[in-house]
Amino acid sequence: MSDSEPDADMAVLVGKAAGGDAAAWDEIVRRYSGRVWAVCRVHRLSPADAADVFQQTWLRVLENLDSLRDPAKFGAWIGTTCRNEALAAIRRARRAQPVDTAWLLDRPGDPDDDPELPFLVADRDAELWQAFRQLSRRCRDVLRVLVVEAEGGRPSYELAAGALGMPIGSLGPTRGRCLGQLRRFLTEGIQAAGGGS
Structure with a gap:
């Protein structure tokens, strides 16, 4: 798959949806x-507020x-x-809260409760x-056998060699080359994203 295929696909979908293509719009909604x-x-919205925000987002x-x-x-x-x-x-919602519970809004939050953190993690994973x-x-x-699916984070090189049909001695160097290539693709993707909008 080339670097430009996912971007080109999204550009086509957006163009079609902007032109009134209902199927393209449905695909965008399905994906996102x-x-x-x-x-x-x-953001811990109530179910009613979450539904309103969901609809308002798609309207915008x-x-x-x-x-x-x-x-x-x-x-x-x-x-x-x-x-x-x-x-x-x-x-x-805050403007509508009674005065006697306003002190709840001023309590310091836990840094792990940053509402953007899961979104940033999802983007990183994507x-x-x-x-x-x-x-x-x-x-x-x-990489799937040695990194992603490794039990307890520790790969078994013997099992991996058997599953992949490779000599044990070539697994480490191959893994290193593949991780280097993955790192390069990630760096190129970040640079491309930062290069223009």
């Missing part, structure tokens, strides 16, 4: 609804779809749109898997 719900969840996206300059960044854009809608819902799919089949197999 989970992310929108995830942002709603991390539909209204502004034709102004999206870089369809490759659609995931980040919809995440930001949903986050803004969630924060607006939280502000509205970038990692996108880079992983660019590797050769052999590298994907080696």
Whole structure:
């Protein structure tokens, strides 16, 4: 798979949806609804507010779809749109709270409760898997057996050699080359994303 295929696919979908293609719009909603719900969840919205934010987010996206300059960044854009809608819902809820519970809003939060953390982790994981799919089949197999599916984080080189049909002595060097290639794909992807919008 080339670097540009996922971006080109998203650009085509966005272009079609902006032109009124219902099937393209449905595909975009299918791909990104989970992310929108995830942002709603991390903001701990009530079920009613989460449903409102979900609908409002998709409405904002539909209204502004034709102004999206870089369809490759659609995931980040919809995440930001949903986050803004969630924060607006939280502000509205705070204004409606009785005065005697206002002290709850001023309590310091736990740094691990950062509402953006799960979203950032999801984006990082998506970038990692996108880079992983660019590797050769052999590298994907080696990394899957030695890294992804290793029991307790410790790979069994004997089992891996048998499963992959490779000599034990070549597993370590092959793993190192494949991780280097994965690192390069990730770096190139980050540089490309930072290069322009």
